Amino acid sequence: KQEVTQIPAALSVPEGENLVLNCSFTDSAIYNLQWFRQDPGKGLTSLLLIQSSQREQTSGRLNASLDKSSGRSTLYIAASQPGDSATYLCAVSGGLTGGGNKLTFGTGTQLKVEL
Amino acid sequence: EADIYQTPRYLVIGTGKKITLECSQTMGHDKMYWYQQDPGMELHLIHYSYGVNSTEKGDLSSESTVSRIRTEHFPLTLESARPSHTSQYLCASSEWDRGSTGELFFGEGSRLTVL
Numbered sequence: 001k002q003e004v005t006q007i008p009a010a011l012s013v014p015e016g017e018n019l020v021l022n023c024s025f026t027d028s029a030i031y032n033l034q035w036f037r038q039d040p041g042k043g044l045t046s047l048l049l050i051q052s053s054q055r056e057q058t059s060g061r062l063n064a065s066l067d068k069s070s071g072r073s074t075l076y077i078a079a080s081q082p083g084d085s086a087t088y089l090c091a092v093s094g095g096l097t098g099g100g101n102k103l104t105f106g107t108g109t110q111l112k113v114e115l
Numbered sequence: 116e117a118d119i120y121q122t123p124r125y126l127v128i129g130t131g132k133k134i135t136l137e138c139s140q141t142m143g144h145d146k147m148y149w150y151q152q153d154p155g156m157e158l159h160l161i162h163y164s165y166g167v168n169s170t171e172k173g174d175l176s177s178e179s180t181v182s183r184i185r186t187e188h189f190p191l192t193l194e195s196a197r198p199s200h201t202s203q204y205l206c207a208s209s210e211w212d213r214g215s216t217g218e219l220f221f222g223e224g225s226r227l228t229v230l
Contacts, residue, residue: 034219043205043221091219103219107157
């Protein structure tokens with residue numbers, strides 16, 4: 001069974017810092033990996049989608065990398081702002097034990113960016 | 116900007132009532148999903164659909180039922196609500212992507228409280 005772990009569970013940083021969120025998965029035979037943002041009481045907003053054949057994707061201040069063989073992904077946030085405060089979730093699609101149609105979510109990293 | 120809508124956003128009802136949570140998307144996506152999420156906890160897939168007249172149960176057993184009569188519409192129904200059904204329900208949709216899950220788009224969620 002595919003398992004997705006996110007470290008740290010919570011993170012508090014001062015405004016302007018660059019930071020890295022980590023995601024690891026147990027079954028490396030994935031189709032793709034997505035990073036999401038979730039604000040309290042809201043749905044999820046897709047940030048970046050990385051296909052299994054890709055190494056990284058960038059969108060504005062966000063950069064996500066994927067090392068499929070080691071089962072790891074990182075989300076890099078540059079020059080963090082208070083508006084970045086949210087829970088960040090990674091999710092993987094597929095895997096030999098998960099099947100192509102299943103998306104397995106991590107438990108998230110709760111980020112707080114302070115003034 | 117994702118075009119997927121959920122109603123109601125918030126619902127407080129008494130035990131034994133029948134409720135339907137609505138989900139509609141205007142992106143023409145074939146795949147649609149329902150996730151259940153308790154506060155601070157991970158998402159659990161409860162139902163998904165590959166297209167019209169297709170519905171499947173997810174990883175987490177649920178007493179709810181779904182239907183997919185039209186591509187854009189994927190309602191979830193609880194015949195007799197109980198306090199244990201209190202949770203946030205998130206609807207999502209995606210395209211097919213080489214036989215697997217493409218980028219997932221989420222609605223804002225429906226927060227259900229059963230008294």
